[in-house]
Amino acid sequence: MKFTFDHNNFNVLDLDKSLAFYKEALGFEEVRRKVAEDGSFILAFLGDGVTDHKLELTWLRDWEKPYNLGDNEFHLAIRVDDFDAAYEHHKKMDCICYENKNMGIYFINDPDDYWIEILPPKK
Template identity: 45%
Template sequence: MKARIIHWCIHVLDKEASIAFYERALGFHVAHEMGPDDGSWSNTYLVNDQSPFEIELTWNRGRTEPYANGGRDTHIAFAVDDMEAARKLHEDMGCIVFDNPRMGIYFIADPDGSWIEIIPGDFSFGE
């Protein structure tokens, strides 16, 4: 069997704020959206030019309780080609929630509190 990751699904309270965050913070854009005609929920798929991976934003009308999408221990990581530019952008956005200078990585949080690890493009474990 061969398997590959195709998307990461997170639940969001404010779909537009989440789309804007992922566009600005990681360069993703809306590829497609699906949901019922009554608009009670939607799945919005975001992509970027760096990989075939998608972020799926699931939104449910009327939801007011925050979702438990995970935190520091449950996260996804993105490798960036320019760590300095990424850090400056994320500092300006005020979304850095944890910094690990010893490892050369840091974490940002989206509007719903989901943690995203930012690592240098040439990062390698154990070397």
């Protein structure tokens, strides 16, 4: 028996805002969508255009308050081929929420305050 990663999920308040953020910040594109027949939810799956792993953004029609992310100790980690250019891009977007210069990484936060770790290329 072998298990493989397929996707991660983030619940979002404003799907259009989140889709725009992920496209601008990370270049992720929507590759698939599921809309509930009764309109109660939308699942939008984003891809990086390289791997098969997806980020599922879930919008719930009846959810109106910010999601409780607890201590926000979980995150996605994304590797980028040009770390310095990514850093400058995210700095201009004003979405960098934490930096660890000793480790050579930083985090951005999306519109719902989920954290995404940005990693430099593997050496």
